[in-house]
Amino acid sequence: MTVNGTEYTRDVEPRMLLIHFIRDELELTGSHWGCDTSNCGACVLWLDGTPLKSCTALAAMANGRDIRTVEGLERGGELDPVQQGFIACHGLQCGFCTPGMLMTARWLIDHHPHPTEAEIREAISGQICRCTGYENIVRSVRWAAEHPSGAAS
Amino acid sequence: MQVPSHVEYEKAKSVEHALELLTRFGPEARVLAGGHSLIPMMKLRLAQPETLIDINGISGLSRITVADGELRIGALVRHGQLLASAVAAGHFPVLRDAEQVIADPIVRNWGTIGGSLCQADPSEDLSAAFGALRAIAVIQGRDGSRRVPVREFHLGPYETVVAPAELLTELRVPIAGDGSGSAYEKVSRRVGDWSIAAAGAVLTLSSDGTVTEAGIGLAAVGAGHFVSTAAEDFLRGQPATDAVFGQAGQVAAEHCQPAADQRGPVDYKRHLTGELTTRALRRAAIRVRARAGGQTV
Incomplete structure (x- = not known):
């Protein structure tokens, strides 16, 4: 499979979950392993361009496919506008839910460049944050939508 | 840490290949589509298949089309x-209503229509929606395909008529005329949760506002085959008024068999069943009238 533009080939047990493959085999520990029951969304990454809760997929299902994780957000040493938004608006405290939130936020803005507050809340409705009360996450996503080129814009 | 127990894995390249693999690996093989019901069940050892047949690579099962007066939804179509x-929403708004309240957007990206039907969870919303619509399930075997009404598809909780060497390939819904409308109403404890109770209504009205046909689907309240034939029988021939819809809700509530669980006691679920059936009927009727006036609601 291709992860953040790099091709990886590994032999895995069929029962290995995608999140464990990404974290333990490829040592990309940005994606978090949370509730294990597809409720919390800490493990959200993109499979073929679509957000997926990777605790609920087998690594084998991603065979030959394209994955993007939170490590693949920054470009040329520059943080993605969603990452900048979370910094600017205090979108995180402990940071555990953040990688999943960032991947969903990037997808949302790619598909709806000017999301309403309701659309942002709907988009992250399958993800749990226990620190921020979501207000700052929503603000952060909106910041990113308003600054498509990051702080420079 | 929750991980599935040891399992073999095969990737099916086509429907024929999937059927061949299912035949070869026998009744302990399970079809893997979105995996969003099966993988959690495997983690909990509620399911322990020996072999998974991954059908995600099969092309042709992910389309939504209209042909021969039917809406056709491939089994691999994702909820999203x-x-x-x-x-789909233009013909049957009940499907959009139901999909809006199934799980969450990320789960809807990958969970499939066919997987939901085959999982046959008693709280599953699409079983009620397709039941109300009198949809047909197309099931493929090595010797050909058969069409089974969704109302005969479920044998009980987590059990369907799909045999071990068969594959559900499509849902088909006969397209109704202008006098029809549909809606779905659900109450759950929080966004994305299973229903405490849910009701789908499909109505066909004559020009004078009489109910000529009705479909009532119920999820999570122990309705046989996810429908309330008693409420449907009551509605046929009645005027489409709020009073009649209220009575139909009561009939649906009386004839379902909810079980008390962490989502609520029996009387509460019965009350919800009545209220949600009435609301779904009202909304379906509003949609029939709006459609006659060239609007969408």
Whole structure:
């Protein structure tokens, strides 16, 4: 499979979950392993361009496919506008839910460049944050939508 | 840490290949589509298949089309795809209503329509929606395909008529005329949760506002085959008024068999069943009238 533009080939047990493959085999520990029951969304990454809760997929299902994780957000040493938004608006405290939130936020803005507050809340409705009360996450996503080129814009 | 127990894995390249693999690996093989019901069940050892047959690579099962007067929904269509389908919602708004309240957007990206039906969870919303619509399930075997009404598809909780060497390939819904409308209403404890109770209503009205046909689907309240034939029988021939819809709700509530659990006691679920059936009927009737006036609601 291709992860953040790099091709990886590994032999895995069929029962290995995608999140464990990404974290333990490829040592990309940005994606978090949370509730294990597809409720919390800490493990959200993109499979073929679509957000997926990777605790609920087998690594084998991603065979030959394209994955993007939170490590693949920054470009040329520059943080993605969603990452900048979370910094600017205090979108995180402990940071555990953040990688999943960032991947969903990037997808949302790619598909709806000017999301309403309701659309942002709907988009992250399958993800749990226990620190921020979501207000700052929503603000952060909106910041990113308003600054498509990051702080420079 | 929750991980599935040891399992073999095969990738099916086509429907024929999937059927061949299912035949070869026998009744302990399970079809893997979105995996969003099966993988959690495997983690909990509620399911322990020996072999998984991954059908995600099969092309041709992910389409939503209209042909021969039917809306056809491939078994591998994802929930999000059905939710976004203007064709599906245009004919049957009940499908969009139901999809809006199934799980969450990320789960809807990958969970499939066929997987939901085959999982046959008693709280599953699409079983009620397709039951109300009198949809047909197309099931493929090595010797050909058969069409089974969704109302005969479920044998009980987590059990369907799909045999070990068969594959559900499509849902088909006969397209109704202008006098029809549909809606779905659900109450759950929080966004994305299973229903405490849910009701789908499909109505066909004559020009004078008489109910000529009705479909009532119920989820999570122990309704046989996810429908309330008693409420449907009551509605046929009645005027489409709020009073009649209220009575139909009561009939649906009386004839379902909810079980008390962490989501609520029996009387509460019965009350919800009545209220949600009435609301779904009202909304379906509003949609029939709006459609006659060239609007969408």
